[in-house]
Each structure stands twice: as C-alpha cells, then as structure tokens.
Amino acid sequence: MGLELFLDLLSQPCRAVYIFARKNSIPFELRPVELLKGQHVKGFLPAGSQQVVPLLKDGDFVLHQSAAILIYLSCKYQVADHWYPADLQARARVHEYLGWHADFIRGTFGVCLWTQVLAPLIGAPVPEEKVTRNRAAVDSALQQLEEQVLGDKAFLAGPQLTLADLLALEELMQVVALGRDVFAGRPRLAAWRGRVEAALGADLCREARGPILNILEQAAGRQLPQPPAEFRHRMLLRLSRIP
C-alpha cells in the first residue's frame, strides 16, 4: 500500500494538502472521510490515530497536522525548493508565518462553517454576539495579514510561493465559500490571491473547492446528512469553544 491521504475537502487544511499533493504530482490514494457523517469517529481513520483530518499514512507511518504533512511531503518527494526552502532564513520565514497563522487564522476562519451550517444542522444555533465577535476577529486578522504579514512582499513568507500561502489561502476561501468576499476592499490580498492561484492552476483550485463552494446550496436544499450521535457530542464541544 502506497501513500494514503485521508481528507475531507470541506476542511481548509485538507484542501491545502490535496492541492499540494496534486500540484506536485505526488502519487497517493485519496481516502475520503466525510466529517458530516461522523466518519472520522466511526472507524474510517487508522486505528489508534487521533480522530482528525488531514491524516497521512505512509506504510506504518501515520502523521497528523497539515503543516507537518506538507513539510513531510515536501522533503520526501523533493518538490521544488520554493515550497519549503532549504535556505536557513527563507525557511525560518515559513515557520514564522505558520506561528502567526496558528494564533490568528486557525480556529477563526473556520468558525463560519460552524455558525452558518453545522450549528443550525444539529439545532444548536450560535448566539449572535459570538458571530459578531468572530467577524471582528476575521476583520482584524485580514488587516494584519494584508498590512503587516504580507506587506509589500509577493508571497507571505517572501518573494516566492511557499506552503504558507497554500494554508492561508484555503482558510480565507472558507469564509468566501460561506458568502463573504474577504478580498473586496483589500487590493494587496486580492493580488496575492491571484498570484497564488495562477501558480496552482484554476482547475485544481476549483476541483478542491467543489464541496465547500456548494455547501450553502446543499444546506438550503436540506441535502446535508444529519450528523450521527457519536459526532454530535464533539460538535457541541467545538461550538462551545467559539469565543
């Protein structure tokens, strides 16, 4: 059995891993895991692993966390240097971005899917003040991202496209998919997005984002599965952690 990637393309980090693997022609078996059906807690993931996606399985080796997976793939498949540069300072800039990303982007940009689709789906609506607070957090992060993180650079960690750009863009696209154009009024971010997507290819981006771009329509048409009991408890826990 070769490399396996357990992914649900509704998830931002899963899309980043998928796009990266496809873009770099890395041979892998796609193991779809549908979070809404609770498949991650119903035995679709390797025994003993953490019940999260994305998850990489390479023979007996199991790895979680999108950043770790992207770094592993970069090194194992010896992708073009720009993704995760060998140069000491250039590489440090990628890790510097990933640190900021963990504080300001992760956990914040994914909230919209929960408040607009998942919470209503299980009949546990999120209080309006949390929605307002999240929107403010998204706005604040976007401002910092544009003015201080990206600044005058072509890409987030320097002059060339890196893993950082991939992870960031899919987070921003989550908010876009849920109906809010985060690039409007943010010309530098819009230009950066253009550069990233030009490098990745529009078709690949469209393919990866198929499910998330469809989610509001599916929700409205009552086409989404009702999450099973085993997952419901975890969903409520996740909802309670929204600040």
Place this chain on the structure above:
Amino acid sequence: MGLELYLDLLSQPCRAVYIFAKKIGVPFELRIVELLKGQHCSQEFIQVNPLRKVPVLKDGDFTLAESVAILLYLSRKYEAPDHWYPQDLQACARVDEYLAWQHTSLRRSCSMVLWQKMMLPQFLGERVPPEALASTMAELERCLQLLEDKFLKDDDFLAGPRISVADLVAITELMHPVSAGCSVFQTRPKLAAWQQRVEEEVGTGLFQEAHEVVLKAKDLPPVDIAMKDQLKPLVEVLL
C-alpha cells in the same frame, strides 16, 4: 552586535527559546522585555517587532519572531545535536506534528489557566466567572489526556526515545498551570516521569533559572492603575 534574544520569561514560548539557546551554547545578548510593564509597547521595542510580541530573535539584519521558527533556526544555525530536531524524515515529522498541534491547543489552554486562575483576579483585579474557569480547566484536562495518549504514549519523550524541541515547548507550557497552583503532575504519573526526564536532560539549574519569573508570579502585587488600561486588551482575549 551579536545575536540578540528579546524575551520575557513570564511567557512560555520565551522560556523554551531561553532554555534551548542556553542548552546548546548559543552566544547571545539577552534583552528583557517586561510584558506586565507594557515594555512590548515601547517605541524602542516596536522598532524591533511592530507586532509587539515576544520572543524575537535579532541576528544582524535578520529579525525573526515566533518561538518555533526561532527554535528551528537556532537548531540549524548552531548545529545542535541531531535529536533536538532530527534530520530523519519521519523523526522530524513527529516533532513538526507536536509543534503544530500544541500551538492551537495546549498553548492556549495553559495561557488561559494561568490568567484566569491567577493573573486576572490577583494581578488585574478582574473577576473571572466560575463557569469560565471550569470550562478552561476541563479543556486543559482534555489537552493533557491527548498529550499522554497520543504524543507521549509509551516513549520516553514526545517525539520518540530522545529529547527534542517538542519537549521543551511542552514542558514550558505545563509550567504555566503549575505556577497557578494546578497539580498537573501529581495526578498524572506518566507525565510526571516525563517531566523528570526532561528536567534531567535540560539540567535542573537551567530549568529552575528559566522558571524563576513565572513561579514567582503568584507573589506579584496588584498592577497599578496606569498599567491596568494598557493591559485591558489582554483581558478581553483571555476571558
């Protein structure tokens, strides 16, 4: 000017950087930035890091923020022994996996515990609703369980048989709730044994030196009114 490290040892990531730099013998100038005195907002420090965060590394013209980035930079530049951040693909991935996981889970919950249990009420005179604290403590328990079951498992250290930067990052985080009076290790013998091993590898002297500031945090007098306003944004984030 040689390498400079801008640190406040009250902060967990700063402690990890301090311990590592000392342990592997990095020659550096220590620049203390006292967060509780608002020094991260001084004009001088804003020149160093406009994002007003510590730790920061300054190596000539190269300025670098974010503790994980700094640890990995130091490890490579000063050719730390391999086990700290291994060359081996899978061994390195184990460290990367921990470093990624902890940032959005254990780190956050350890900060919240220190602030909600001790710093907010005692230092800032802010009332913390009991439900908020209970929820924070429950989250810490959840993270500690994952730390034991999914990362430490039956190994001596978090990423395998040898100590790595992952262990430094983890141990400095756990000293936050310890400093707030939580018995993290007494109720978890597996973690307690790991803590002993890490402290032994680091050296008790260095370990205690790095933790002096946070362990004394419980004795801090209440903040003065002038500073209280400056620290208000922190309150909003941590409640």
